[in-house]
Amino acid sequence: MKWTRRIQRGPVIALSIVLSVAIVAFRFGVEDPSEPIMFLMVIPIGLLAAEMGLTGGLIGAALASALVVVWDVVAAPNLTFLGFSLRFIVFLASGVTFGILMQSRKEIEGESRRWFDQSTDLNCVADVEGNFLRVNGAFGELLGYKPSDILGTPYISYVHPDDVEATIALATQIAEGRTKVGEFENRYRAADGSYRWVRWTSSTDHDRGLVYASARDVTQTKELEAELRDLALTDPLTGLFNRRAFETEAQRQIDFLRRYGPGGALFLFDIDDFKTINDSLGHQAGDEALKKVASTIKIRTRTTDICGRLGGDEFVILFPGVGHNEAEMLANGLLGFIRDQSVGDDDSSVGITSSIGIALFFQTDADDVEVLLAKADAGMYAVKRAGGDGVAFTTAPAEL
Numbered sequence: 335m336k337w338t339r340r341i342q343r344g345p346v347i348a349l350s351i352v353l354s355v356a357i358v359a360f361r362f363g364v365e366d367p368s369e370p371i372m373f374l375m376v377i378p379i380g381l382l383a384a385e386m387g388l389t390g391g392l393i394g395a396a397l398a399s400a401l402v403v404v405w406d407v408v409a410a411p412n413l414t415f416l417g418f419s420l421r422f423i424v425f426l427a428s429g430v431t432f433g434i435l436m437q438s439r440k441e442i443e444g445e446s447r448r449w450f451d452q453s454t455d456l457n458c459v460a461d462v463e464g465n466f467l468r469v470n471g472a473f474g475e476l477l478g479y480k481p482s483d484i485l486g487t488p489y490i491s492y493v494h495p496d497d498v499e500a501t502i503a504l505a506t507q508i509a510e511g512r513t514k515v516g517e518f519e520n521r522y523r524a525a526d527g528s529y530r531w532v533r534w535t536s537s538t539d540h541d542r543g544l545v546y547a548s549a550r551d552v553t554q555t556k557e558l559e560a561e562l563r564d565l566a567l568t569d570p571l572t573g574l575f576n577r578r579a580f581e582t583e584a585q586r587q588i589d590f591l592r593r594y595g596p597g598g599a600l601f602l603f604d605i606d607d608f609k610t611i612n613d614s615l616g617h618q619a620g621d622e623a624l625k626k627v628a629s630t631i632k633i634r635t636r637t638t639d640i641c642g643r644l645g646g647d648e649f650v651i652l653f654p655g656v657g658h659n660e661a662e663m664l665a666n667g668l669l670g671f672i673r674d675q676s677v678g679d680d681d682s683s684v685g686i687t688s689s690i691g692i693a694l695f696f697q698t699d700a701d702d703v704e705v706l707l708a709k710a711d712a713g714m715y716a717v718k719r720a721g722g723d724g725v726a727f728t729t730a731p732a733e734l
Contacts, residue, residue: 456532456549462509464488476551478525494521494529508538519552531556569643571621572628580642584652585703587640591654595697599661601651602710603690606722608647611677611684619677623686626675634668658694665690665725689717690725
């Protein structure tokens with residue numbers, strides 16, 4: 335009931351009422367010297383109220399009053415009506431007060447249990463050693479686990495390997511009291527082996543040695559963020575870096591190589607006679623040519639290489655740690671793979687070739703990515719003037 339929820343200062347109210355009535359009873363001359371014993375009946379009244387709420391408190395008051403009647407008949411037959419009435423008031427006040435307080439407490443605890451168990455968020459209690467002590471049904475709905483599957487197991491065992499170190503670091507801060515409330519995200523393993531992104535809020539009760547945590551599934555949010563990030567960084571037709579992303583990543587790599595060595599090579603190339611492909615076969619064939627070149631680039635490069643489409647039919651690759659001889663070998667291999675590609679049907683098939691300009695750079699060079707692009711561009715057009723389908727360096731050959 336709502337009115338019981340307003341009572342929060344239980345012990346103070348109960349003690350005040352009981353003591354006040356008791357003092358009044360003694361003040362009005364209770365004849366029986368064993369009278370104080372009667373007030374011990376407040377204890378079972380409180381116990382009944384703790385177990386049954388208001389109903390228990392009233393039952394306890396009634397039982398205590400009945401026992402008082404028996405006691406008075408046997409031990410204090412001369413007790414005045416006032417004395418008996420004041421005793422009864424003490425018991426009744428105690429029963430009602432304790433009953434209201436305990437019923438309010440039970441309702442609040444019940445609401446807390448319902449919130450914990452019925453929440454769509456992952457709610458759990460763990461010990462400071464990191465073992466699950468209690469979990470709600472959302473662990474089954476979201477992750478596919480039964481409570482019996484994970485109770486007593488370390489929560490860190492469900493965290494994605496890449497997130498373990500950060501999770502342990504924050505959990506340690508919370509357990510040691512250096513962080514009062516921890517908020518973090520990590521990936522949690524589901525029963526089917528997949529991972530879900532969850533956002534946690536946790537705190538520690540140091541007196542009880544317990545960690546309370548609640549988490550919300552943010553997988554869709556993370557996927558949307560990744561999609562938007564990809565749209566901002568990649569060329570939608572080829573899946574390679576767009577110009578802005580390439581220049582950013584390439585400059586970061588160049589700065590690293592300039593500091594730690596040894597250098598590398600930047601390839602800039604386009605499709606020979608690309609306008610002819612578009613004009614004779616249509617823009618769909620032109621897009622197909624771009625995708626085939628991009629696919630070749632992905633096949634012929636390493637994960638450490640940085641690849642991009644600058645726009646139109648221009649592509650670029652940064653090869654870290656590559657010298658003249660290796661760059662020449664990579665370029666010729668790339669040209670061969672591209673040369674094997676064609677667009678159009680059997681009756682109107684057009685082969686694809688490319689012109690590659692290469693700018694080598696070394697640890698002692700001060701060139702940034704824009705300068706290297708300009709140098710490679712000069713080499714690419716030198717190849718085109720010579721008929722295309724070739725390679726030209728714009729930096730004097732040297733071994734790294």
